[in-house]
Amino acid sequence: MFIRAYLRASTEEQDAGRARASLEQFATDHNKVIASVYLENASGASVDRPELLRLLKDARKGDVLLVESIDRLSRLPVEDWQKLKAAIDSKGLRIVALDLPTSHQGMQDTKGDEFTGRMLGAINSMLVEMMAAIARKDYEQRRERQAQGIEKAKAAGKYQGRPINSDLHRRVVELLGAGLGIRATARHANCSTTTVLRIRDLTSQ
Known part of the structure; x- marks a missing residue:
């Protein structure tokens, strides 16, 4: 069994590796070792998540995709989630989330009773879908509240926008200037491709 841990944070200011210790302890508790971290x-x-795509490319049938929670894996709209889920299923990956107990059976080397295994698998699949839908709903609600807060702040003349990380901005400009592509720049600057594109567009204005 090859366990591939996927860790994600939404912004450059957040620590994507925050949950690594928890994932490693979880693997240890199941007498397993995380073989690869993305x-x-x-x-x-x-x-557009290069590390998740790399994980899918590296994966082999029977591997475990270990995450802290389903929302670390997806806050995608339903169409995009279904495509991602289909890609995961086509690779034969087993999704295991720390906060989803029904998924923990995926850490077992043997299936045990076939009927019980299939029942638990069906229940787990349903719960993964439900949690993915909840994660998307939460994302949409937070975005809506954020937009409302910004509009309120603008109306009061208090909105200043998101502060610019000058060091990151300079690093991205240097990498792009050196001829690196968007994904390579994001990887070397340790930021998202969205951030690279935003900085590139601001620079070209």
Whole structure:
């Protein structure tokens, strides 16, 4: 069994590796070792996540995709989630989330009773779908509240926008200037491709 841990944070300011110790302890508790870690700072609502795509490319049938929670894996709209889920299923990956006990059976080397295994698998699949839907709903609600807060702040003349990380901005400009592509720049600057594109567009204005 090859366990691939996926860790994600939404912004460059957040620590994508925050949950690594928890994932490693979980694997240890199941007498397993995490063989590969994929870590990135990117929105769960984006399909453009280089490390997740690399994980899918590396994966083999029977591997475990270990995450802290389903929302670390996806906050995608339903169409994009179904495509991602289909890609995961086509690779034969087993999703295991720390906060989803029904998924923990995926850490077992043997299936045991076939009927029980199939029942638990069906229940787990349903719960994964439900949690993915909840994660998306939470994302949409937070975005809506954020937009409302910004409009309120603008009306009061208090909105200043998000502060610019000058060091990151300079690093991205240097990498792009050196001829690196968007994904390579994001990887070397330790930020999302969305951030690279935003900085590139601001620079070209």
